[in-house]
Amino acid sequence: MNKKVILVHGFSKNKKDMQTLKENLEKIGYKCILIDLPLTFKEIEHCSSIFEQKIKETIYSLKENEKINLVGHSTGGLIIRHFLSNTKYVDKINRCVLISTPNNGSQLANIASKLSIIFINIFKTLKSLRSESVKSLNLKHIESVEIGAIAGNKNNLLLGKLLKTENDGRVQVNSVKYKELKDFIVVPYGHKEIHHKYEIAELVNTFIENGHFR
Numbered sequence: 001m002n003k004k005v006i007l008v009h010g011f012s013k014n015k016k017d018m019q020t021l022k023e024n025l026e027k028i029g030y031k032c033i034l035i036d037l038p039l040t041f042k043e044i045e046h047c048s049s050i051f052e053q054k055i056k057e058t059i060y061s062l063k064e065n066e067k068i069n070l071v072g073h074s075t076g077g078l079i080i081r082h083f084l085s086n087t088k089y090v091d092k093i094n095r096c097v098l099i100s101t102p103n104n105g106s107q108l109a110n111i112a113s114k115l116s117i118i119f120i121n122i123f124k125t126l127k128s129l130r131s132e133s134v135k136s137l138n139l140k141h142i143e144s145v146e147i148g149a150i151a152g153n154k155n156n157l158l159l160g161k162l163l164k165t166e167n168d169g170r171v172q173v174n175s176v177k178y179k180e181l182k183d184f185i186v187v188p189y190g191h192k193e194i195h196h197k198y199e200i201a202e203l204v205n206t207f208i209e210n211g212h213f214r
Helices: 015-028 044-060 075-086 107-114 117-122 124-128 132-137 158-162 198-210
Strands: 002-006 031-036 068-073 093-099 146-151 183-187
Touching: 002 015, 002 044, 002 075, 015 031, 015 068, 015 198, 031 044, 044 068, 044 075, 044 124, 068 075, 075 093, 075 124, 093 198, 107 117, 107 124, 107 132, 107 158, 117 124, 124 132, 146 198, 183 198
Parallel strands: 002 031, 002 068, 068 093, 093 146, 146 183
Antiparallel strands: none
């Protein structure tokens, strides 16, 4: 019944970056919707309000007992959590999966802010990813919506060498995990490749159907 999924891309990307995941989920039987957001020069709060406006029509078109699922890669996962924390449509959401999402903030964004205030004031989405900024979003735990998170631990990107703990080249594993998650899993992929793997679509499907990844 709940076979509709909205896919949300990450920082400095657009909906094309979620095309592979869309195709993989459609092979499993889902109907997927891609959303474009200005996740480069705008704050997460601003992008979250745009996200809600863009999915209103989809929510209104749901049948009486039908719900929709949300899946986000990287910053897209924070958009989902901020949306859930502030929307009146919570009862229309089934389950959510966050892939490589810096739920506790991005250490790379922290480093960038120390190097150049001008840089992060231009790239305002990056400014929103600092640990203090994510904390200030006041993201709520919504009891009625189960959320699972997938983290990668293949550090195959240059910037990942700046991170001291296990990471996917962009986001640390310990930033993806937070205590209110229904389930959490670590897979051997890097940040830029993880959401393009068919295995990830299978994990998303398992969580949407059962509320766990295993």
